[in-house]
Amino acid sequence: MRAISYVDNMEVWKDSFSFSIPIKIRFSETDMFGHVNNVSPFIYFEQARIEFLKSVGLFRTEATEDTGIPVVADLQCDYLQQMYFNEDLSMFVKANHVGNTSIDIHYMGVVDGNIAITGRGRLVYVHPKTGRPVPISEEIKKALMTT
Amino acid sequence: MRAISYVDNMEVWKDSFSFSIPIKIRFSETDMFGHVNNVSPFIYFEQARIEFLKSVGLFRTEATEDTGIPVVADLQCDYLQQMYFNEDLSMFVKANHVGNTSIDIHYMGVVDGNIAITGRGRLVYVHPKTGRPVPISEEIKKALMTT
Amino acid sequence: MRAISYVDNMEVWKDSFSFSIPIKIRFSETDMFGHVNNVSPFIYFEQARIEFLKSVGLFRTEATEDTGIPVVADLQCDYLQQMYFNEDLSMFVKANHVGNTSIDIHYMGVVDGNIAITGRGRLVYVHPKTGRPVPISEEIKKALMTT
Amino acid sequence: MRAISYVDNMEVWKDSFSFSIPIKIRFSETDMFGHVNNVSPFIYFEQARIEFLKSVGLFRTEATEDTGIPVVADLQCDYLQQMYFNEDLSMFVKANHVGNTSIDIHYMGVVDGNIAITGRGRLVYVHPKTGRPVPISEEIKKALMTT
Numbered sequence: 041m042r043a044i045s046y047v048d049n050m051e052v053w054k055d056s057f058s059f060s061i062p063i064k065i066r067f068s069e070t071d072m073f074g075h076v077n078n079v080s081p082f083i084y085f086e087q088a089r090i091e092f093l094k095s096v097g098l099f100r101t102e103a104t105e106d107t108g109i110p111v112v113a114d115l116q117c118d119y120l121q122q123m124y125f126n127e128d129l130s131m132f133v134k135a136n137h138v139g140n141t142s143i144d145i146h147y148m149g150v151v152d153g154n155i156a157i158t159g160r161g162r163l164v165y166v167h168p169k170t171g172r173p174v175p176i177s178e179e180i181k182k183a184l185m186t187t
Numbered sequence: 188m189r190a191i192s193y194v195d196n197m198e199v200w201k202d203s204f205s206f207s208i209p210i211k212i213r214f215s216e217t218d219m220f221g222h223v224n225n226v227s228p229f230i231y232f233e234q235a236r237i238e239f240l241k242s243v244g245l246f247r248t249e250a251t252e253d254t255g256i257p258v259v260a261d262l263q264c265d266y267l268q269q270m271y272f273n274e275d276l277s278m279f280v281k282a283n284h285v286g287n288t289s290i291d292i293h294y295m296g297v298v299d300g301n302i303a304i305t306g307r308g309r310l311v312y313v314h315p316k317t318g319r320p321v322p323i324s325e326e327i328k329k330a331l332m333t334t
Numbered sequence: 335m336r337a338i339s340y341v342d343n344m345e346v347w348k349d350s351f352s353f354s355i356p357i358k359i360r361f362s363e364t365d366m367f368g369h370v371n372n373v374s375p376f377i378y379f380e381q382a383r384i385e386f387l388k389s390v391g392l393f394r395t396e397a398t399e400d401t402g403i404p405v406v407a408d409l410q411c412d413y414l415q416q417m418y419f420n421e422d423l424s425m426f427v428k429a430n431h432v433g434n435t436s437i438d439i440h441y442m443g444v445v446d447g448n449i450a451i452t453g454r455g456r457l458v459y460v461h462p463k464t465g466r467p468v469p470i471s472e473e474i475k476k477a478l479m480t481t
Numbered sequence: 482m483r484a485i486s487y488v489d490n491m492e493v494w495k496d497s498f499s500f501s502i503p504i505k506i507r508f509s510e511t512d513m514f515g516h517v518n519n520v521s522p523f524i525y526f527e528q529a530r531i532e533f534l535k536s537v538g539l540f541r542t543e544a545t546e547d548t549g550i551p552v553v554a555d556l557q558c559d560y561l562q563q564m565y566f567n568e569d570l571s572m573f574v575k576a577n578h579v580g581n582t583s584i585d586i587h588y589m590g591v592v593d594g595n596i597a598i599t600g601r602g603r604l605v606y607v608h609p610k611t612g613r614p615v616p617i618s619e620e621i622k623k624a625l626m627t628t
Contacts, residue, residue, distance in 0.1 A: 044552075068224050072217035078553040079523040105479050112519040113483075116557030125219055131209055134207050155389050157520060189407075215527050225406040226376040233373060234507050259372040260336075296418030362520050363512040366566055371509050419513055 044118050046136075046146065046160045057148055059131035059187050065094075066129045076123040081153035081157045082115060085147050088131040089163070096183040108174030113142065115161035115184065122158050122167050123149075135184040141165055141173035143184065191265050193283075193307045201302065204279035204295055208238050212274045221285065223270040228304045229262060232294050235278040236310070241294075243330040245323075255312035255321030258311050260289065262308035270303050272294075282331040288312055290321035290331060338412050339431075340440065340454045348449065351426035351442055353481050355356075355385050359421045370417040375451045376409060379441050382425040383457070386439075390477040392470075402433055402459035402468030407436065409455035417450050429478040435467035437478060485559050487577075487601045495596065497591055498573035500628050502532050506568045508541065517564040518525030522598045523556060525608040526588050530604070533586075537624040549606035554583065556602035564590075564597050574579035576625040582606055584625065
């Protein structure tokens, strides 16, 4: 398995996830090469990230000045194994690191026990009007690191 | 060519369009059957419809009480010919009929001189808060029917 | 409720469905108007249609000369009620009519007990190489009409 | 401007691109937060990458044993500035490094003279049947580095 910059030890990393959602791969998410299009994993990342954030009370579509709105600062995906229509993907998510106003989130997509995709990306909480970063509360930090 | 409920005479209908936009078919819009996925034409319809409405001043993303926001009431597509990655699609749009608060819009997608897809759908203008229909001005009606 | 061309009696029609799949509406399926984009229902239709066809053995990604491949001839959607991010959609599907080489499929999307979208579309089975229609077996016809 | 791991000097980097394609941002590519959904840039990357590869003869949908098919190994995007519906995006692409069987590709998306998104990702050429890497010819390497 090739080196991935944000994974030190794949076995340790793999075991560090606990939260996941099931995803059934749709026909419209494939392309003419016969497999899942390389854009589709980012749809899965977003869906899993939002479910994860909701589970700790950090996703609200109505932004407030206190909580801020989540803005994606960067995203990356490593494609380790082709995925196909109708496969059952377990999309794992965890907070790798929680800073004062941002979260480094890791992603792992597993099909039939094999890691098909990995990823990471930073999420920043900003004030809906000023765009300035909003601090993440200690309570939420704790919830994020234990989910 | 098979019968299409909203087209009386195909030759006459074909000649009734004047507005069109060019669309280059993207790789991500294909599926594992090797051609354009059946969802993709509705992306093209939306893009062409908005450009058409903008050309007569009927598309504004900031809704006002006077103009209302456009809401799609129904949409349909007939797939006459497969489309493929990288093809150049000419997406034609016209207002087939303009009522007091709604527009019946027709669509025709042409590749290499052949009609690949046809479609239609009704657009309603509603008040952003109450959801009630907002009348279309005589001026706009006129612009719609002559574009 | 407005008239829909393919629905005679809404109450009777509503009760005629038995097959459905659950769909969780994704964030990426919304648009800047705050609700589900009008393209997204066709993604849901496709997913539900394929699950329905699989349930009667009529969906195979490996086309054979005997079974043909399913090709969408036309599709339409009526938008009765706005749908929003995170809502739980029950996507119902049924074969409304089964012809010799094609199926007329009906769709009904329900959120919180209310019909949000309805639709229909014809599916044709064609020979993967010649493109000619392939007959649907009596056995499959029976299965389609009783699911 | 924040640090981006694959960019040493932003001014030098910005000037190193020459190939670009124009992209008009579609309504369906926005989300309920009012801006372009974070999945959409990867659609733009793919479209720009394919046009870039076609310009040097490295994109063929019919895979051969000699050329191999292009497979995305990884992809990443940094979101520097929100993008909105209807904006004109200039999507730049370049080969940052060409190895024996893979290419490191860089992406830069510019709106109104400002960099809105940056990105990179590795593309590998593999044998369509065996999946083994296929060497990139010296001629193609040269074309890639001078486009």
